[in-house]
Amino acid sequence: MVVRAKNPVHPVPSSIPVFRNTSGSPILLGPDLPAMISPVVHTGAIAVLSLPVVMMLNIQIAEIHEKVSRYPPVSGIIGLIPWWEMSLIPDNDHIPLLPTSISTNSLRYTVHAGEIQGWTNSETSGNSLHTYYSVRFLVSSLILSVAMIGATVLTMHRTTRVKRQDVFRQNAIDSKRTMMRRTTDPHLPTPGSAPTIYRPQ
Amino acid sequence: MFNLFPAVFPEIFLINATFISPIHGVVFSTSKKYDYPPLASNVGWLGLLSVLITILLLAAGAPLLTIAHFFRNNFFRKDDFTYYRQIFLPLSTAGTILMCFDYFEQDRFNASEFIVSIPLSTSSMLFMISAYDLIAMYSAIEPQSLCSYVIAASKRNSEFSTEAGLKYLILGAFSPGILLFGCSMIYGSTGVTHFDQLAEILTGYEMTLFGARSGGIFAGILFIAVGFLFKITAVPFHMWAPDIYEGSPTLVAAFFSIAPKISIFANMLRVFIHSFYGTTLQQIFFFCSIASMILGALAAMAQTKVKRLLAYSSIGHVGYICIGFSCGTIGGIQSLLIGIFIYVLMTIGAFAIVLALRRTRVKYMADLGALAGTNPILAITFSIIMFSYAGIPPLAGFCSKFYLFFAALSCGAYLLALMGVVTSVIGRWAAGRLPGVAVLHPCTGHVAYQKLRHSELGGINRHICYSESGGINRHILQ
Numbered sequence: 001m002v003v004r005a006k007n008p009v010h011p012v013p014s015s016i017p018v019f020r021n022t023s024g025s026p027i028l029l030g031p032d033l034p035a036m037i038s039p040v041v042h043t044g045a046i047a048v049l050s051l052p053v054v055m056m057l058n059i060q061i062a063e064i065h066e067k068v069s070r071y072p073p074v075s076g077i078i079g080l081i082p083w084w085e086m087s088l089i090p091d092n093d094h095i096p097l098l099p100t101s102i103s104t105n106s107l108r109y110t111v112h113a114g115e116i117q118g119w120t121n122s123e124t125s126g127n128s129l130h131t132y133y134s135v136r137f138l139v140s141s142l143i144l145s146v147a148m149i150g151a152t153v154l155t156m157h158r159t160t161r162v163k164r165q166d167v168f169r170q171n172a173i174d175s176k177r178t179m180m181r182r183t184t185d186p187h188l189p190t191p192g193s194a195p196t197i198y199r200p201q
Numbered sequence: 202m203f204n205l206f207p208a209v210f211p212e213i214f215l216i217n218a219t220f221i222s223p224i225h226g227v228v229f230s231t232s233k234k235y236d237y238p239p240l241a242s243n244v245g246w247l248g249l250l251s252v253l254i255t256i257l258l259l260a261a262g263a264p265l266l267t268i269a270h271f272f273r274n275n276f277f278r279k280d281d282f283t284y285y286r287q288i289f290l291p292l293s294t295a296g297t298i299l300m301c302f303d304y305f306e307q308d309r310f311n312a313s314e315f316i317v318s319i320p321l322s323t324s325s326m327l328f329m330i331s332a333y334d335l336i337a338m339y340s341a342i343e344p345q346s347l348c349s350y351v352i353a354a355s356k357r358n359s360e361f362s363t364e365a366g367l368k369y370l371i372l373g374a375f376s377p378g379i380l381l382f383g384c385s386m387i388y389g390s391t392g393v394t395h396f397d398q399l400a401e402i403l404t405g406y407e408m409t410l411f412g413a414r415s416g417g418i419f420a421g422i423l424f425i426a427v428g429f430l431f432k433i434t435a436v437p438f439h440m441w442a443p444d445i446y447e448g449s450p451t452l453v454a455a456f457f458s459i460a461p462k463i464s465i466f467a468n469m470l471r472v473f474i475h476s477f478y479g480t481t482l483q484q485i486f487f488f489c490s491i492a493s494m495i496l497g498a499l500a501a502m503a504q505t506k507v508k509r510l511l512a513y514s515s516i517g518h519v520g521y522i523c524i525g526f527s528c529g530t531i532g533g534i535q536s537l538l539i540g541i542f543i544y545v546l547m548t549i550g551a552f553a554i555v556l557a558l559r560r561t562r563v564k565y566m567a568d569l570g571a572l573a574g575t576n577p578i579l580a581i582t583f584s585i586i587m588f589s590y591a592g593i594p595p596l597a598g599f600c601s602k603f604y605l606f607f608a609a610l611s612c613g614a615y616l617l618a619l620m621g622v623v624t625s626v627i628g629r630w631a632a633g634r635l636p637g638v639a640v641l642h643p644c645t646g647h648v649a650y651q652k653l654r655h656s657e658l659g660g661i662n663r664h665i666c667y668s669e670s671g672g673i674n675r676h677i678l679q
Contacts, residue, residue, distance in 0.1 A: 146321055
């Protein structure tokens with residue numbers, strides 16, 4: 001649905017299940033912290049900020065010009081490329097599909113017993129990410145801040161015709177002076193008197 | 202070993218300044234007390250100032266170079282190479298920002314956050330130049346590209362600009378994806394991401410049938426190369442670059458063709474010549490540079506719009522610069538660096554002139570027809586710049602091409618040098634079209650230019666004198 005939608009805006013919300021599903025794989029394998037952070041970052045930052053940008057397109061014209069039948073050949077070829085890579089290149093030592101693997105003694109025995117630590121995922125990643133890799137971490141936060149600033153720059157439309165709230169003015173309203181008892185129609189009863197039925201003359 | 206924060210003071214300063222400037226812009230431009238001033242130029246000058254102060258901080262960081270070699274496992278390495286690149290980059294960015302004040306006035310452009318993207322992109326490019334680790338390199342490429350997408354789409358009432366921004370977004374999302382895939386393959390096959398450690402592992406690693414090869418490393422290097430070639434818009438991967446340059450506002454196209462090229466070439470040098478040297482991908486860079494040169498020369502001949510012509514000229518010039526890259530020798534690297542320096546000066550000049558003439562909507566080349574009559578100095582300046590692109594002898598462009606071809610010949614890449622000379626001759630016709638239209642074949646229709654501001658003219662002319670005299674001096678000092 002992300003790839004095949006005609007309307008250019010549909011892929012962005014459709015990618016939310018995609019991110020959710022891809023975070024299921026790390027949950028099953030162990031690293032829970034990245035599994036939880038990745039939908040937050042992907043959906044909450046990236047999709048949310050790319051949605052206004054996609055909405056800048058002129059959708060009616062974009063939909064009319066779509067001829068879906070010309071996409072499958074090329075996209076099929078491109079879609080086959082990651083499949084080809086994933087099947088051929090990893091584990092090339094065990095399953096020699098490419099002519100590059102000559103070594104036949106690639107199976108090694110690794111002792112993992114000494115490497116076990118009773119740390120949670122957050123502790124482990126915090127121990128290296130916030131100390132040794134802290135500057136890299138901060139640089140990647142630049143990316144998200146640029147996304148925020150960018151989405152705002154591109155889509156905020158501040159003219160006289162766009163209605164905006166003025167929070168200070170709203171807070172300055174004093175309810176005692178704003179709400180008054182007035183009769184607007186002499187036929188209507190004033191509040192407090194017995195209710196009568198209003199019949200238009 | 203922990204990171205040494207004083208070494209990144211210039212970047213920290215630039216990022217802080219970049220975040221404080223839009224706060225200033227937002228607070229004051231929405232304040233009723235000052236009558237809602239439009240602050241785009243104001244924040245622009247602040248951005249320019251912060252970039253210039255960053256240059257000072259970089260220059261003052263020179264003593265850190267002597268202890269930079271202590272930081273072995275860290276993400277950056279500041280040495281002489283990065284020193285000069287990092288000073289040159291904010292200088293060229295400052296030149297680009299200078300061009301944008303007139304653009305703000307003309308278009309009554311009020312978004313003060315537009316300027317924010319340029320210093321932010323510069324700061325991430327500074328990180329990119331000194332990056333010494335695959336993760337650091339990728340995490341610095343991303344903010345730089347993201348800022349570029351934003352400013353490419355910033356002309357809101359033009360769908361052309363939105364199209365250019367989206368094309369750049371897709372191109373720039375795809376190419377770092379490939380780059381990152383390559384980085385992950387390399388990490389998976391070697392277990393390290395630091396350039397020094399990669400250099401140690403991959404030294405003497407021959408890509409022959411008789412050695413023990415790893416498919417992962419080969420594919421990883423290939424993907425990283427492809428990702429980088431996308432970013433510098435070299436030929437098989439240049440597909441949308443002319444559209445992007447044409448659709449974005451001219452100032453933004455100037456920024457794209459100047460600043461990322463410097464930083465990405467610096468990073469490519471680090472990656473391919475330092476860490477991946479033994480496993481050379483010379484064939485791919487040969488092919489890309491030959492194809493870029495050919496395409497740049499041929500496609501530039503068929504253009505009718507000025508910005509597309511400049512885009513194809515820059516693609517062609519990237520091809521020439523890649524000659525220096527594919528040689529792999531010290532002479533090649535030196536000629537590459539000289540080539541980038543001169544390319545940046547030429548491009549700043551060319552875009553400055555196109556921007557100066559924007560008042561009359563110079564979009565097609567025929568619009569330049571009456572330039573010789575109305576503003577002969579500008580016509581001569583423009584001719585000098587385009588001749589420098591073409592490589593006419595006493596000018597700087599010829600010197601850069603001379604060094605590049607010389608380096609190619611000295612390492613035995615005769616085909617590269619031959620193709621370079623041939624396409625340079627072809628390209629001379631293309632690059633000479635603009636001055637030809639401007640000077641030799643003036644149009645007879647009514648084309649009117651408004652009076653240029655004196656400051657623009659002065660800036661452009663001074664700049665040309667510097668670059669061309671630089672070329673002459675180097676030629677003499679040989």
